[in-house]
Amino acid sequence: MDASSSASSSRSGLWIKILALAATILIGGYAVIAMYASGEYLFAIVTLVLFSLGIYVFTNPRTYAHRYIFPGVAGMAIFIVFPMLYTVYISFTNYSGTNLLTLERTQNYLLSLNYQTDGGSYDFSLHKGEGDRYYIALQSEADPEKIFVSHRVELLTKKEMTAGRIRPADLPMVDSGVDMRPATKLPDAPAEPIRTVVQLRDHLSAIKLNLPDNVYLSMNGLRKFSALKSVYTKLEDGALVNGTIIISDSDTLLNNKTGKLLRPNYNTGFYQHVDDSNKFVGERVPPGFTVGVGWKNYLRVMTDKGIQGPFLQIFVWTVIFAGSSVALTLALGMVLASLVQWEHLKGKAVYRVLLILPYAVPAFISILVFKGLFNQNFGEINLALDSLFGVKPEWFTDPTLAKAMVLIVNTWLGYPYMMILCMGLLKSIPEDLYEASAMDGSGPIGNFFKITVPLLMKPLTPLLIASFAFNFNNFVLILLLTKGDPNIVEATTPAGHTDLLVSYTYRIAFEGSGQDYGLASAIAALIFIMVGALAILNLKLTKAES
Known part of the structure; x- marks a missing residue:
């Protein structure tokens, strides 16, 4: 009985250790993946190294004595060594209040900018239809008698969009356009309150409203759709600009309002316009991005x-x-x-x-x-x-x-x-x-x-x-x-x-x-x-x- 109980207790202890190790690996792996997915690559690497070393120390019999000192060493690495090394890294960059973002995030911000074109601006309202479906109504600011109404559309909240809710085939997808039809009056159903518009804003922002005269409208505020166009367009290699083939890199942007080209200036950490000889001219275009500057800060x-x-x-x-x-x-x-x-x-x-x-x-x-x-x-x-x-x-x-x-x-x-x-x-x-x-x-x-x-x-x-x-x-x-x-x-x-x-x-x-x-x-x-x-x-x- 004693030998049997001892063996059973030993097996139970082994299973507990295995389960604890599996839980630790899962938690550590999830943390590393989450950090990597959010763009925190350096933190992800440090976490991966520390978790790997911890698993090695606590599972290897030869490192038994190090188990007692490892938590202290890991804490020192996280709260002292890593912050100091990260501080030294930042000292070799232009990281500042005007240069906070990465080049990719700066580029995405510039590409998200819009300006209003000659297509006009319309007040819009949502009117409840059957089920979760709505009618989108537009009323021209310049001519209130000019009204357009959409067919029925299903609009989802951000939570529903993230969850991947399936929509019927006859309803527009998030990135599709909605055709607007001329109407003599607004729908009979009362307009939805601003709270509903806020809940559905992400879906509304992704929809283009197509007017009969081929004018495309985008959401411009909580109560307005306007004819908008992107301020900047990202060029590909061999792009055609004003009838001329421009050999550009993957980070070159075209200013649609002025027709000028912008490229990232890695000396200043800002996008700037370039002339025909690819020399940087004009003012910097905010926001800036972080670049390495070598010993510049120490020399300052x-x-x-x-x-x-x-x-x-x-x-x-x-x-x-x-x-x-x-x-x-x-x-x-x-x-x-x-x-x-x-x-x-x-x-x-x-x-x-x-x-x-x-x-x-x-x-x-x-x-x-x-x-x-x-x-x-x-x-x-x-x-x-x-x-x-x-x-x-x-x-x-x-x-x-x-x-x-x-x-x-x-x-x-x-x-x-x-x-x-x-x-x-x-x-x-x-x-x-x-x-x-x-x-x-x-x-x-x-x-x-x-x-x-x-x-x-x-x-x-x-x-x-x-x-x-x-x-x-x-x-x-x-x-x-x-x-x-x-x-x-x-x-x-x-x-x-x-x-x-x-x-x-x-x-x-x-x-x-x-x-x-x-x-x-x-x-x-x-x-x-x-x-x-x-x-x-x-x-x-x-x-x-x-």
Whole structure:
């Protein structure tokens, strides 16, 4: 019985594993196919690779030990490595607010544009017939007595069209035309409400209404059909244009209104008109498409005066801000930690709670409170300074004062962390050292600089480097307190005196009319290199200490 039960349990476990593996493969395969079908090829490749590696690791006995670390490695690949590699890829393109689409989507958009010809414009209405069938009625805008009515047609909603509902053979298909017949009046049935037109809009948009004089009408709004013609036509090789054979590539478009040819300019990422010698002339035709630009974005950072100057200025300020923040928070935290550890101080527990309290309050609340306190007109700080000294500093408009304000607020936010670290490390310093120093005649200040500071700096060094890296990318503080203001006047991209590199990158990507994601990605890649260098330095120092 025991052997039989064991064998049955083993077979059950095997079937469970097989079913789990099959479900995983199905889910992964569906995700990959869905991403590929939607045009997200890069995401599809990454998902396919990770799912394949996961299946290999969890099914191969030789990789048993890797099963425990694979989820962490996969998470790092998805949330760190892949975004960084994708950012680097974007930095080599012209991806921006004006160049968002692929060439194919840009071409499809241009081909979907229409313009109204001389065939006229008609108000239309739907009138219910038998079953799900309707009569389409047209009434000329220029001559209301001119009325046309269709035969009965079956119109489907988008959901029904997607489901592939079968229509009777005597009814028009989605892409077929509907013949319109002259009439003396509109159908007797009342016109359908606009809600019905909206539901059937996709089907109506695909139908051409054919008038008796060979005028073809297309839907032009929710209550109108007009004689429309495509603005652009895609040419094939050897196409005939104005009696001349044009040898075109597959992406050449003909402007039906002007008779001019357009071709994609891969240097600018826009369609442009070309002359007889195939040289690009005239203005760019939006929308633009994404193309590779090589090292152009990186060269812009180095050579464009409107970017180079602000970038260097913001880089220097970022280093100063991160270094000063570490120094100020460390100094204040270490001094306060030493004071609350002083044996002669009464009520030490109360002081500890009060001094650590800023660490418990969410940072965004503290930042917004300080923003109100530093308000130039109504803030309590300026009101106090005005009543005492007759001055009202311009904290948000003067570059120097704005930077000082940022450092003050960040010191308030960061000192509790340093104080907690120092309080813990102070416990590890032997009391004998202070007693021996006191016997030599050294006072509390001397002990602080000769014993406390040297013994705390050694274990704190890796943490200080990590704090420097954090403040190097302290985006929330700048966004909530100053938003980078005051602005740098000579900058050609959004840039401010209190911007850090990370907020500067954000403003380039999401502010202004250009929204230059390629340039922002290039700067983000440079930031990654800088912060990565700090991480390597931190690892080396940590190894040196061990």
